[in-house]
Amino acid sequence: MVAPALLIYLVFVIYPLIRGAFVSLYQWDGLTPTMTWMGLRNYVDALQDPVFRLALRNTFQYAIGVTIAKNILGLGLALLLNKKLKLRAFFRTAAFLPVMFSFVVVGVLWSWIFNPLFGLADHLLALAGISSPPGWLSDPSIALWSVMWVDVWKWTGFHMVLFLAALQAVPQDLYDAAAVDGAGSWARLWHVTIPSIRPVIALSVLLSLTGAFVANYDVVYVMTGGGPLNSTQVALTYIVQTTFTSDQVGYANAMSMILLVLVAIVGAVQLRLMLGRRNLAHV
Amino acid sequence: MSEPVVARRPLPADSNRKRSGPAGSVPLKPVSSQRARTRTFTLSAYIVMALVLIVTIYPMLWMVFGALKSLGEFYTNIWGWPHVVYWANLAQAWSQAALGRKFLNSIIVTGGTLLLVIPLCSMAGYSFAKVWYPGRRFLYYFILLGIMIPFGVTAIPTLTVTLQFHLFDTLQGLILVYVAQNISFGTFLMYAFFCSIPDELIEAAQVDGCARFRAFRKIVIPLARPGLATLLIFVGTGIWNEYFMASVLIHQNNLETLPLGLVVFTTQHATDYPELFAALSIVTTPMVVVYLVAQRQFISGLTAGALKG
Numbered sequence: 376m377v378a379p380a381l382l383i384y385l386v387f388v389i390y391p392l393i394r395g396a397f398v399s400l401y402q403w404d405g406l407t408p409t410m411t412w413m414g415l416r417n418y419v420d421a422l423q424d425p426v427f428r429l430a431l432r433n434t435f436q437y438a439i440g441v442t443i444a445k446n447i448l449g450l451g452l453a454l455l456l457n458k459k460l461k462l463r464a465f466f467r468t469a470a471f472l473p474v475m476f477s478f479v480v481v482g483v484l485w486s487w488i489f490n491p492l493f494g495l496a497d498h499l500l501a502l503a504g505i506s507s508p509p510g511w512l513s514d515p516s517i518a519l520w521s522v523m524w525v526d527v528w529k530w531t532g533f534h535m536v537l538f539l540a541a542l543q544a545v546p547q548d549l550y551d552a553a554a555v556d557g558a559g560s561w562a563r564l565w566h567v568t569i570p571s572i573r574p575v576i577a578l579s580v581l582l583s584l585t586g587a588f589v590a591n592y593d594v595v596y597v598m599t600g601g602g603p604l605n606s607t608q609v610a611l612t613y614i615v616q617t618t619f620t621s622d623q624v625g626y627a628n629a630m631s632m633i634l635l636v637l638v639a640i641v642g643a644v645q646l647r648l649m650l651g652r653r654n655l656a657h658v
Numbered sequence: 659m660s661e662p663v664v665a666r667r668p669l670p671a672d673s674n675r676k677r678s679g680p681a682g683s684v685p686l687k688p689v690s691s692q693r694a695r696t697r698t699f700t701l702s703a704y705i706v707m708a709l710v711l712i713v714t715i716y717p718m719l720w721m722v723f724g725a726l727k728s729l730g731e732f733y734t735n736i737w738g739w740p741h742v743v744y745w746a747n748l749a750q751a752w753s754q755a756a757l758g759r760k761f762l763n764s765i766i767v768t769g770g771t772l773l774l775v776i777p778l779c780s781m782a783g784y785s786f787a788k789v790w791y792p793g794r795r796f797l798y799y800f801i802l803l804g805i806m807i808p809f810g811v812t813a814i815p816t817l818t819v820t821l822q823f824h825l826f827d828t829l830q831g832l833i834l835v836y837v838a839q840n841i842s843f844g845t846f847l848m849y850a851f852f853c854s855i856p857d858e859l860i861e862a863a864q865v866d867g868c869a870r871f872r873a874f875r876k877i878v879i880p881l882a883r884p885g886l887a888t889l890l891i892f893v894g895t896g897i898w899n900e901y902f903m904a905s906v907l908i909h910q911n912n913l914e915t916l917p918l919g920l921v922v923f924t925t926q927h928a929t930d931y932p933e934l935f936a937a938l939s940i941v942t943t944p945m946v947v948v949y950l951v952a953q954r955q956f957i958s959g960l961t962a963g964a965l966k967g
Contacts (some may be wrong), residue, residue: 376781376782376784376785376789377781377782377785377786377797377801379778379781380778380779380781380782380801380841380845381782381797381801383774383778383834383837383838383841384801384804384838384841384842386819386823386838387816387819387834387835387837387838387839388804388807388812388838388839388841388842389804390819391812391815391816391818391819392807392812392815394815394818394819395811395812395814395815398815398818405814405818452706452710455702455703455706455707456703456707458700458703460700460703460704460707462707466707466710466711467957468950468953468957469711469714469715470710470711470714471953471956471957472714472715472718472946472949473714474960475895475945475946475949475956476899476942476945477898477899477900477901477917478899478901479899479901479917479920479921480899480917480920480938480941480942483920483921483924483934483938484717484718484721484938485717487721487724487931487934487935488717488720492733493732493733493736493931495716495717495720495736495737498736498737528713528714532714533960533961533964536957536961537961537964537965540961575965578965582964585808588808589808589809589810589811590810592810592902593901593902593917596921597921611810611902614810614814615813615814615906618814624814624818627814628814628815631810631811631812631814632811634808634810634811635807635808635811638806638808638811639806639807642805642806642807642808643806645805645806
């Protein structure tokens with residue numbers, strides 16, 4: 376019964392992975408049959424390539440930044456909503472809506488919001504009396520932050536829903552006991568709420584971290600294409616660019632392998648956690 | 659927050675005082691300050707909700723407004739709804755971007771992937787959960803390994819492999835790659851659901867003369883329906899929105915899926931913004947409608963899917 380799944384998995388996941396590792400040791404344009412043996416030269420070159428190093432740094436800044444923002448905002452909103460409020464169901468539905476859209480849709484929409492001619496961002500600042508708005512996507516020192524914000528915008532509702540479900544599973548007895556002991560609201564948050572939902576916090580952080588490391592291609596490509604001046608270049612956009620515009624397939628594969636190792640470390644931690652808690656409470 | 663609820667629940671300030679003072683003599687002042695605090699909290703919760711709603715929903719309303727404005731009004735009336743509704747943008751965007759064809763391609767690719775992923779992952783998950791054979795543990799972990807592989811990293815070698823099998827630039831190739839990339843997650847998810855079905859049920863069915871496959875179909879699949887729904891929604895949403903692999907594997911215009919076609923259209927027609935807004939509105943509307951109709955399933959499917967896989 377496993378055979379069909381296994382076959383398709385071997386051909387289109389495992390084989391490309393092995394082939395990628397193999398090609399990374401050669402110089403190859405991806406089309407002609409001639410491949411020149413390079414040994415580990417591609418790897419050495421990649422680690423010394425200033426653009427790749429910048430792209431890796433951006434990837435880390437992106438992944439860590441959006442992970443912190445999504446989880447803090449998501450948890451904050453969930454704590455705020457964890458009581459009977461009118462319109463809460465409506466709010467939950469609305470806040471989750473961006474999760475449904477592809478990054479293509481979200482990226483295109485936000486690059487229009489950041490548009491200097493008709494975008495909402497600049498007009499909002501103008502209403503506040505700021506007449507020289509920043510170049511959201513054109514200023515190299517800001518562009519990456521603008522793109523990161525879009526990622527946060529899309530996913531915060533998702534993390535909020537995760538946390539809200541976890542919060543509602545915390546037994547009321549714990550709060551009552553803490554209240555009897557005279558715990559104030561901060562004490563209850565730190566000593567009851569946070570410890571009770573720690574597993575969900577851990578999963579949520581890991582999910583956003585692995586996601587942000589490798590799922591950032593779409594939004595970066597659509598919004599800035601890695602520019603201006605490579606300031607928003609992340610590892611994946613640079614790898615694809617190297618493959619298709621300069622035909623250095625071997626080199627691109629070497630960079631892919633470096634990224635794979637970095638992400639696999641985070642992924643391994645995530646996998647361990649998942650295996651440890653196979654039957655999480657149904658959300 | 660309705661006030662009776664506040665009054666009924668023992669508040670920390672109350673219980674403190676109850677222990678030190680004589681029973682029942684709860685002073686009035688701390689209670690009212692507690693109430694005031696609850697009220698401020700509720701009020702701030704509503705303010706934050708309103709702000710988040712504006713930041714989330716207004717950009718989408720703005721997109722629809724933009725789609726219905728004439729080019730002139732588009733640049734002069736930035737914030738509001740159109741004064742003169744200009745429906746022509748929608749028809750133009752539909753034909754200019756060939757959206758009909760792209761909807762069809764997306765439906766074929768998403769449907770085709772699901773038609774393969776669901777049975778393949780159910781069978782694999784079931785065999786790991788309920789059937790004993792040598793090497794089962796090893797195979798399970800081997801397939802699970804795929805969850806750790808970021809597919810962006812294998813995109814370029816995947817392209818080479820599709821070239822070898824003459825599947826490059828075809829919808830079949832894209833479907834097979836999508837299926838393969840969802841095997842690990844789907845198998846893990848279905849495994850978790852099948853594990854929760856008691857062995858006795860399946861054994862009882864087999865004693866009654868059901869063959870193993872029949873037992874699987876008649877007893878197990880109906881019981882695993884929530885798992886199947888999660889798989890369907892999680893994988894389906896992911897494929898419908900997928901851009902990266904499609905952009906690597908599909909290069910013919912008439913095979914583009916919606917996300918791919920949208921990117922091509924927005925980069926090629928970079929000037930007629932109302933028409934671009936119209937295209938984006940047309941593409942997002944079905945998704946919003948489906949979500950609003952089945953929001954409970956979507957929210958629980960996507961979050962449960964993420965937690966389990």
